[in-house]
Amino acid sequence: MKTKFIKHITLLSATLLLGAGCTKDFVERNTNPNSYNQTNFDPNYMLTSAELAYTGSTDFAYETWRGNLIYCSTFMQGFSSVVSYWAGDKYLLNEGYTAAYWEKSYSEQVKPIVDIIEWTKDKPQYKNLTQIARIVRALIFQRLTDLYGDVPYSEAGLGYYEKVFYPKYDKQEAIYADLLKEVSEATDALDAGGDRPAGDAIYQGNIDKWKRFGYTLQLRIAMRLTKVDPETAKSYATKVAGKTLTIEDDAFLKHDGSGGRTTNNRNSQVLLGDGGQENFYVKWSNTFINNLKSNNDPRLSVLACTKLYDDENDKTQNANPNFSAAAQKGMPNGLDFSTPGHIVTADPSFTSFPDYSSPSPYLTKRDGPTFILTYAESELLLADAAERFGLGDAATHYNNGVKAAITYLKQYDAGATISDNAAQAYVNAHPYAGLEQTNVQYWILTCSMLDFYEAWANYRRTGYPDLDPVNFPNNATSGTIPRRFPYPSAEAVNNPDNYGPAHGSVPGGDLLTGRVWWDKQ
Known part of the structure; x- marks a missing residue:
């Protein structure tokens, strides 16, 4: 176009x-x-x-x-935020x-x-x-x-x-x-x-x-x-x-x-701070980061970085944020600045906000893509169908889907390229093990696509991933997702x-x- x-x-x-x-x-x-x-x-x-x-x-x-x-x-504990009007993080109704x-x-x-x-x-x-x-x-x-x-x-x-x-x-x-x-x-x-x-x-x-x-x-x-x-x-x-x-x-x-x-990528507008404090106070959730980190997922050093911004009042990105997988740290959901028992600065993980993992600038380019439906999604859905209904080889579809869910990231930016060899190594280290594994991978994929609508829908369909809900005071769901x-x-x-x-x-x-x-x- x-x-x-x-x-x-x-x-x-x-x-x-x-x-x-x-x-x-x-x-x-x-x-x-x-x-x-x-x-x-x-x-x-x-x-x-x-x-x-x-x-x-x-x-x-x-x-x-x-x-x-x-x-x-x-x-879906893809993102976390302590900004007061990010009501979803606390299950509050706006x-x-x-x-x-x-x-x-x-x-x-x-x-x-x-x-x-x-x-x-x-x-x-x-x-x-x-x-x-x-x-x-x-x-x-x-x-x-x-x-x-x-x-x-x-x-x-x-x-x-x-x-x-x-x-x-x-x-x-x-x-x-x-x-x-x-x-x-x-x-x-x-x-x-x-x-x-x-x-x-x-x-x-x-x-x-x-x-x-x-x-x-x-x-x-x-x-x-x-x-x-x-x-x-x-x-x-x-x-x-x-x-x-x-x-x-x-x-x-x-x-x-x-x-x-x-015509801008709206996700980038928000995450770059055009609407308020999102650039500094919206981070990857520790649920998401911990999954990638504990599984040596090569996507971690493409999707996340620390030190993206040093100052909440300065919307200029650092020229050299830290993409090191070892440095990534997710922020817990359900925290804010002032609610007793839920104060972010009192959390054991807190050191400073720049130390928490931000969405990578590869994902938030103003001229970047918004993904709608992908080959990786189709293969993971076919793996789910094969397992449930005995239709074909679930493991083959799973392997195809996970590898594509890693290598597709190059379409965001050349800097987000992960080699076929690295993707295959991850697949080899995480062989097919059934519906839960397939749908956890679907969650990682849809979160990386910033299609959290789809991540939420598939979670409600399958129950995966197994998330621990937050229980913020006066929430609208009695502490259920x-x-x-x-x-x-x-x-x-x-x-x-x-x-x-x-x-x-x-x-x-x-x-x-x-x-x-x-x-x-």
Whole structure:
């Protein structure tokens, strides 16, 4: 994707995108297409916009900061923070933060992707664009339903087309069934001889790669059902065997660091301190660092460094931070500056904040990639499926997945390259031993991708890794790791007739401790 094109669409996105199915001024936003319509706007631009929004890289993208980093990264003990508003680290509820992904996703992801499908579904010249949009729509909604449970799905984004101004909440069981149907149909319908969508910022219109992506997404969606519908999980794992991503197919969006806030890697903006004190007080959790360190993991000296900043008021990185594996030290979760029994400076591990491990500058480059779905993920999911269902050689998939989860890091930066020999040595030292080991590796991988949404979802599916929860005073979960985000309270006003039944039917209550349909004990 050319820099000029990325800049053009991202600058337009803030003003062009319409409101979604569940926001203030719903009727007005869904009946007035404003700056674009079928006659004056290329639908390729909306694909770019939706892809950028999904990766949290448009406008301020506060949902990435609040949902992925402040909450999911600390739930999963990937990151730790003593900053007071990083509520997820202590299992505290900030309703504005847990609602952020819902608000931004419906307005900046769902609406443009539904527009593409509605505008192009009967136009042969856009055949592949339509199918890619269906796949991206499923990608968007899997994350939404994994975070919240039952959500507006079948009617979402259709206000302009069908005058559905207050969309119903579909049951998650029905959403998952339709996601599998949609991705399966769309993947099969992709045509290598058809159009190559110019607005595709992920694969630049490469239809073969999108096919493999589609098969892999079917695998990930289906494997989420291992507790509630193992037969469906098994059938899709069988169906996609041999068709999933190869090592050359990692799906990521490469950012344009020169384009200002609208095109930057949002993870880098937060972790470099653009939003506050994150540059100095957000560290890798000791749970994550201790795992890498105790297993002589070669990723440690690429993912983490100490001495990245010397002064909380100086956002200039040190030119030579310490990448030595021996120097790395994670910060415990559940600490702050003033709560008795939880004061960070009183912790036995504390010496100084620069001595704790920061996310490596390789991961936080403003023009770096945001990873969406990778070959390593697909192989680890296939290893899980092989072990559960007797489908093929679990050890081979595990070995492939772990090695790729190490060597893929070079795509962040050449300095993050780990040799094939080093990766193979790690695999040899940690031979396949079953589901727990496979899913701990999935946790390491998704944390290294900074995709903590996915790390949290897979943890809830499998129970791995075995994390020790924190028990901060007055937390919202009685000291248990949260299981879902509550619905935005604004829904009680904006969509009351549909919100009420959904709010009242969450297993365990509409709380951080409630559970989505597929999350069983």
